[in-house]
Amino acid sequence: MPRFLSSRPDSRLIPLPWQLPLETWPKEALVALPRGISRHVVRFIKVGNSVYAAKEVIATLALHEYRILTDLHRLSTPAVEPVAVVTDRFDEQGIPLDPVLITKHLEFSLPYRVLFDQGVRPATVTRLVDAMVVLLARLHLIGCHWGDVSLSNVLFRRDASEFAAYLVDAETAELHPTLTNGQRANDLEIARINLYGEFCDLEAGRMLDSSLDPKTLVESILARYRDLWAELTGAEEFSGDETYRIENRVRRLNALGFDVAELDLQTTPDGSTIRIQPKVVDAGHHSRRLLRLTGLDAEENQARRMLNDMATYRWATGQQQEDEAVVAHRWLTECFQPVVNAVPPELRGKRDFAQIFHEVLDYRWYQSQRESREVPLLEATHGYINDVLRSLPDERRTLTQVAPHADERLPANPFDPSAGFAEDDEPLPQDPWATGEMPAVDPNFLDIDALRARAKK
Numbered sequence: 380m381p382r383f384l385s386s387r388p389d390s391r392l393i394p395l396p397w398q399l400p401l402e403t404w405p406k407e408a409l410v411a412l413p414r415g416i417s418r419h420v421v422r423f424i425k426v427g428n429s430v431y432a433a434k435e436v437i438a439t440l441a442l443h444e445y446r447i448l449t450d451l452h453r454l455s456t457p458a459v460e461p462v463a464v465v466t467d468r469f470d471e472q473g474i475p476l477d478p479v480l481i482t483k484h485l486e487f488s489l490p491y492r493v494l495f496d497q498g499v500r501p502a503t504v505t506r507l508v509d510a511m512v513v514l515l516a517r518l519h520l521i522g523c524h525w526g527d528v529s530l531s532n533v534l535f536r537r538d539a540s541e542f543a544a545y546l547v548d549a550e551t552a553e554l555h556p557t558l559t560n561g562q563r564a565n566d567l568e569i570a571r572i573n574l575y576g577e578f579c580d581l582e583a584g585r586m587l588d589s590s591l592d593p594k595t596l597v598e599s600i601l602a603r604y605r606d607l608w609a610e611l612t613g614a615e616e617f618s619g620d621e622t623y624r625i626e627n628r629v630r631r632l633n634a635l636g637f638d639v640a641e642l643d644l645q646t647t648p649d650g651s652t653i654r655i656q657p658k659v660v661d662a663g664h665h666s667r668r669l670l671r672l673t674g675l676d677a678e679e680n681q682a683r684r685m686l687n688d689m690a691t692y693r694w695a696t697g698q699q700q701e702d703e704a705v706v707a708h709r710w711l712t713e714c715f716q717p718v719v720n721a722v723p724p725e726l727r728g729k730r731d732f733a734q735i736f737h738e739v740l741d742y743r744w745y746q747s748q749r750e751s752r753e754v755p756l757l758e759a760t761h762g763y764i765n766d767v768l769r770s771l772p773d774e775r776r777t778l779t780q781v782a783p784h785a786d787e788r789l790p791a792n793p794f795d796p797s798a799g800f801a802e803d804d805e806p807l808p809q810d811p812w813a814t815g816e817m818p819a820v821d822p823n824f825l826d827i828d829a830l831r832a833r834a835k836k
């Protein structure tokens with residue numbers, strides 16, 4: 380009998396064939412979704428309308444990862460959400476199987492290879508890199524040493540014109556009260572090595588724009604991280620008559636999407652110098668504000684865009700004196716909902732609603748510029764749906780459902796991206812150790828006595 384360790388159990392998971400190694404699970408239980416490369420067997424399971432990611436991994440790691448992901452979730456850090464660990468698995472012969480860690484499938488998320496496969500403009504690469512830098516800084520702020528910073532361990536979600544990065548692999552992560560500079564530097568060193576390798580790999584596969592160079596890219600990531608870290612945590616000193624600089628610092632942090640929960644402010648006895656240092660900063664300034672006002676859960680930049688639209692709406696409808704919460708409610712019913720309702724159900728797998736709303740606003744702006752008139756929101760929505768949304772690839776798509784385009788290759792096994800493509804002429808690379816083609820190992824190898832004897836001679 381398998382055991383389920385879970386704080387939010389889903390009983391529909393219990394009847395699944397836990398006595399089988401994940402690799403041999405029947406297709407009916409699985410769903411083929413884009414996935415990054417991994418050492419462990421990872422599959423997506425579908426029960427009812429929910430999709431979960433399942434990873435077969437040794438017990439200590441499964442439990443460790445479950446606990447770390449739970450903590451990250453509690454601390455509102457962008458990471459996949461843990462659901463359960465299934466232990467005590469045995470196959471039909473009674474041979475023990477590794478536990479399975481189950482996480483909620485992160486909807487509308489894109490592994491970096493899927494993004495790069497579609498061709499990525501240099502500016503987009505910068506955005507991906509920025510998202511990764513913000514994630515790393517957020518982890519470090521809460522005292523999380525990741526230990527395995529890499530593109531394969533991140534999932535990207537669209538966030539207005541930017542991306543938001545989510546941590547997907549917490550096997551090596553550790554939580555501490557705070558991180559030392561050495562621990563942060565260690566994560567940066569791991570990032571440097573892994574990201575360099577991944578960018579070189581993309582370059583070799585001709586998926587990296589030729590204007591980009593892996594080494595410069597990695598250096599820019601490290602530099603951006605250092606700048607962000609300095610802005611989030613660095614001390615600033617100024618003269619006593621420049622108190623507006625306190626407010627400026629807070630505004631700059633807000634603009635970066637952070638809230639100041641604690642600011643350490645010291646003044647010299649005569650008040651001639653002031654020193655400020657943010658002590659606790661929390662990410663998600665705009666997301667939290669939007670959630671409080673409207674109940675909408677959106678990524679940071681999507682939220683920023685919606686709050687701006689709400690401010691414009693307030694001004695355009697002369698509601699400056701009205702209570703903010705009342706205006707937010709009106710904006711929701713008069714602006715946001717009509718856009719969402721206009722999207723036909725079959726197109727709802729393309730983008731999440733917050734992203735659609737952002738793209739409609741962009742579309743309306745361009746159309747208004749082109750036609751020199753104020754285009755109404757609903758008119759722009761219909762234009763966007765027909766001109767843009769219909770032709771976009773389905774980001775909630777499954778790999779088995781994709782209609783192959785002329786230039787699109789289908790995976791050999793849609794449930795296992797590492798199996799290569801169906802029509803690949805070249806055979807898959809073979810592991811010479813596994814196929815027995817490697818020359819037999821010298822039996823004296825590791826014969827320490829023989830080595831010592833030879834060294835004596």
Ligand SMILES: Nc1ncnc2c1ncn2[C@@H]1O[C@H](COP(=O)(O)OP(=O)(O)OP(=O)(O)O)[C@@H](O)[C@H]1O
Pocket residue numbers: 413414415416417418419420421431432434459460482483484485488490527531532533534547548549550
């Ligand atoms: N909850 C999830 N939602 C969406 N995708 C997921 C989820 N969990 C895992 N994946 C996909 O599966 C891939 C592999 O997962 P993960 O990195 O945890 O495996 P791993 O074998 O531990 O990796 P590594 O080789 O780095 O140790 C991820 O890159 C991601 O694309």
Ligand SMILES: [Mg+2]
Pocket residue numbers: 416417418531532548
């Ligand atoms: Mg991984």
